[in-house]
Amino acid sequence: MLTEEQIAAYHHEGFVTPDYRVPESVLADIRAAHDRLVQRHPEFSDYCSALLAYDTWFLTVARMPEILEMVGQVLGSDIALWNSSFFAKPARVGTRTPWHQDGEYWPIAPLATCTVWIAVDASTTENGCLRVIPGSHKSQRLARHNKSDAPGIALNLELDESEFDESSAQDIVLEPGQISLHDVFLFHGSEPNVSDNSRRGMTLRYMPTTSVYRHGESTKFDRAGLLVMSERTLYLMRGTDKSAENDFRMRH
Numbered sequence: 534m535l536t537e538e539q540i541a542a543y544h545h546e547g548f549v550t551p552d553y554r555v556p557e558s559v560l561a562d563i564r565a566a567h568d569r570l571v572q573r574h575p576e577f578s579d580y581c582s583a584l585l586a587y588d589t590w591f592l593t594v595a596r597m598p599e600i601l602e603m604v605g606q607v608l609g610s611d612i613a614l615w616n617s618s619f620f621a622k623p624a625r626v627g628t629r630t631p632w633h634q635d636g637e638y639w640p641i642a643p644l645a646t647c648t649v650w651i652a653v654d655a656s657t658t659e660n661g662c663l664r665v666i667p668g669s670h671k672s673q674r675l676a677r678h679n680k681s682d683a684p685g686i687a688l689n690l691e692l693d694e695s696e697f698d699e700s701s702a703q704d705i706v707l708e709p710g711q712i713s714l715h716d717v718f719l720f721h722g723s724e725p726n727v728s729d730n731s732r733r734g735m736t737l738r739y740m741p742t743t744s745v746y747r748h749g750e751s752t753k754f755d756r757a758g759l760l761v762m763s764e765r766t767l768y769l770m771r772g773t774d775k776s777a778e779n780d781f782r783m784r785h
Contacts (some may be wrong), residue, residue, distance in 0.1 A: 534603045540633040542575070543607050547670035553599055554710040555651055563653050563735060566590050567619060573770035579628060580687050584735075584767060586618040586785040589716050591617050600649055601771055603714065607712050608647050608741045609753065611772030613779060615641070615746050616738040616765055620687070620723075622661050627726030629661075631691035632699070635738075636717040638690065640750035640762050644675075646717040646740045652707035653733035661723045663713065666697050669720035676720070685725070693722060726768035742775045748784070 535543070535551055543549040555563075557703045570588055571578050577587075584614050593602070604612055621627070637646045656662040676696040680689060697720050705713050715721065726732050740746065748763045764785045774781075 534597060535606045543714060547591070547663055548667070548705070548713055548715035549550055550705065550707070550711065550743070551603055553712065554728060555594075555597075555712065559594065559711065560653060560710055563591075563594060563651070565626060566627055567621070567653070567733065569583045570619070571621075575626045575654045577621075579621050579624065581619045581621075582616075583744075584619055584637065585768075586764065591657045591735070594651070594735065595768070596770065600712075600737065604647050604649065604739045606715065608645070608739060609743075610777050611742040611776070612739050613742050613746070614737060614739055614768045614770050615646075617665060618738075620732075620734045620736070622726040622732040622734075624660075624726060624729050624731050627661050627732060628685050628687045629725045630723040631681065632685045632720060632722040633688055633690055634698065634718055634720060635679060637675050638688070638762075640747040641744050642747060643741055643744055644717055645744045646738050648686055648715050648717070649739070650705075650713045650715065651735045651737070652709055652711050653735055654731050655709055656705070656707040656732055656734060657728070658704050658706065660728040660730050661726040662732070663721060663723050663734070664702045665705060665715065666699075666701055666720035667703055669697060669714075670716040670718035670779060673718055677716070696720075697698075723736040739770065741774065742769070742779060745776045745778045746780070748780055
């Protein structure tokens with residue numbers, strides 16, 4: 534699925550856009566499932582941080598063999614899915630996602646995750662596509678973040694401006710069905726949607742089972758109304774639990 538050059542790019546740049554595309558029939562199913570979710574939970578019209586807690590249909594996408602094969606190429610053959618989110622960004626409404634590292638929020642040790650980002654609609658500069666700082670993952674450390682409760686942002690922790698140079702940012706522009714994969718330490722964010730088009734994106738969060746998802750550990754992700762990390766269900770997707778410490782019980 535990923536070529537040797539693409540695997541090397543993932544490890545060198547911290548992200549990659551594969552040649553693979555999610556079939557249009559699957560995209561139609563994702564859109565219908567998201568419409569169903571928003572109808573039941575209007576509060577998720579812009580952002581849902583824990584899809585699987587409200588509709589396990591989204592596991593259908595997470596189990597796609599092509600996606601698991603690519604994730605396995607960068608994480609190894611023993612993989613667990615610990616979360617899926619939906620960043621909807623409706624036209625003229627979508628919020629800004631501040632510059633951050635995913636790992637700043639997550640109770641995983643040792644810290645490791647590959648995020649699969651699926652463009653359900655076209656993701657463009659105008660409607661707030663994902664932006665990354667290539668190579669910012671290389672130190673494999675968490676940089677300094679500051680807490681922010683400002684309105685209009687999706688997350689409450691933001692990278693300190695002294696940690697990176699935004700002029701080196703690269704937009705990940707995707708057509709519907711295209712995906713990107715990125716590392717847990719990569720600096721990334723996105724701008725508000727100022728266009729007349731929605732920018733729906735779905736994420737899948739996979740970790741190697743050599744890591745442990747620590748349900749009992751407190752985290753800094755404390756936005757009001759969001760499902761706390763201790764209530765996320767962990768799903769074994771391929772192989773075995775190499776750590777022998779992960780808890781796969783249903784939690785929500």
